[in-house]
Amino acid sequence: MNNISIQSDNYYVKEAIRNIINESTFISHAGQSVAIFFFEKQWVTRHEFHSLLLCQADRVLIIGSDVVLSFIEKNILIKNVCLLSGKAEIKTIRTALNNFLNGVYSVLLQYPEPSQEAYKLTEKSIRIISSYLSGVPLAAISKVEKINAKTLYAYKSKVMTEKGLISSLSLVNHWKMVRLAEIYLENITPAQYLKSEKRSAQPTPYAYQVL
Numbered sequence: 001m002n003n004i005s006i007q008s009d010n011y012y013v014k015e016a017i018r019n020i021i022n023e024s025t026f027i028s029h030a031g032q033s034v035a036i037f038f039f040e041k042q043w044v045t046r047h048e049f050h051s052l053l054l055c056q057a058d059r060v061l062i063i064g065s066d067v068v069l070s071f072i073e074k075n076i077l078i079k080n081v082c083l084l085s086g087k088a089e090i091k092t093i094r095t096a097l098n099n100f101l102n103g104v105y106s107v108l109l110q111y112p113e114p115s116q117e118a119y120k121l122t123e124k125s126i127r128i129i130s131s132y133l134s135g136v137p138l139a140a141i142s143k144v145e146k147i148n149a150k151t152l153y154a155y156k157s158k159v160m161t162e163k164g165l166i167s168s169l170s171l172v173n174h175w176k177m178v179r180l181a182e183i184y185l186e187n188i189t190p191a192q193y194l195k196s197e198k199r200s201a202q203p204t205p206y207a208y209q210v211l
Contacts (some may be wrong), residue, residue, distance in 0.1 A: 003032060003033045003034060004021065004033075004034045004035075004101075005033070005034070005035045005036070005057065006018065006035075007035065007036065007038070007048075007051060008037070008038040008039075008040070009040070009048075010038070013038050013040065014038075017036060017038065017097070020093070020094050020097055020098075021097070021101065023094075024094070024097065024098040025098070032058040032059065033056070033057045033058050034057055034058065034059050034060075034061070034101065035055050035057035035059075035060045035061070036060075036061045036062075036063070036097075037051075037061070038063045038064070039063070039064035039065070039068045040064075040086070041065075042065055042067050042068065042169070042170075042173070043067075043068065043173035043174060044068055044071065044072065044177060046176060046177060046180065049180060049181075050180070052072065052076055053076060053180070053181065053184050058080060059080045059081075059082075059100070059103075060080065061081075061082045061083075061100050061109075062081060062083050062084070063083075063084045063085075063086050064083075064085075064086045065085075065086050065087070066085065066087075066166070067166055067170050068086075069083045069085070069110070070164040070166050070170075071163070071164045071165060071170060071177075073110075073112045073164055074162065074163050074164030075164065075174075075177065075178060076181065081111075081112065082100055082109040082110065082111055083109065083110035083111075083112060084096050084097075084100075084108065084109055088108070092108055095108060096108040096109055120182065121162075121163075121178075121182065124155075125155055125158070125159055126179075127145070128141060128145060128152065128155050129155070129156065129159055129171070129175065130175075131144075132156065133171070133172060133175055138152060156171075159171075163178050
């Protein structure tokens with residue numbers, strides 16, 4: 001297991017995955033490193049997201065909720081990544097993990113294709129969503145941006161679709177990570193961004209209105 005890294009904030013989950021690996025029969029791929037990320041919550045913290053952005057493993061397995069997997073798939077361009085729903089039964093996880101470690105295709109896993117070019121938010125979209133999440137009244141946003149309420153809904157909907165944010169709560173929890181991913185893709189060191197932000201294990205408590 002020297003070439004296998006397990007990332008989870010839950011000690012018991014890490015031990016469970018280690019036990020599954022120890023009980024599994026798999027072929028060791030010499031020189032290849034493997035990373036397994038397990039997310040229990042419905043959001044990804046900045047620290048966790050930073051670890052994903054900088055992951056250099058040859059193959060990566062990400063286990064989490066549909067909300068988390070949707071967000072990660074759209075915002076992290078990692079090659080050789082597999083996704084597995086955290087709602088799966090332990091027997092399914094065991095089988096999927098064994099297939100993953102052996103490099104065998106499995107219908108239990110998702111194999112997202114990394115985009116050649118990630119969707120980039122426009123400055124206007126960034127201003128609108130940032131204002132919205134800061135609790136600025138919709139009427140004020142409409143006046144400043146010179147657009148009507150219907151267009152505001154359209155901007156929010158487009159951003160959420162392109163960034164894999166399947167609920168308003170996911171938008172609230174993951175907005176700073178969306179921005180961090182864009183900074184990373186522009187070759188600006190994520191550590192520089194994180195250094196200026198206070199790390200937190202909890203999502204940022206924005207005051208927001210549900211559009």
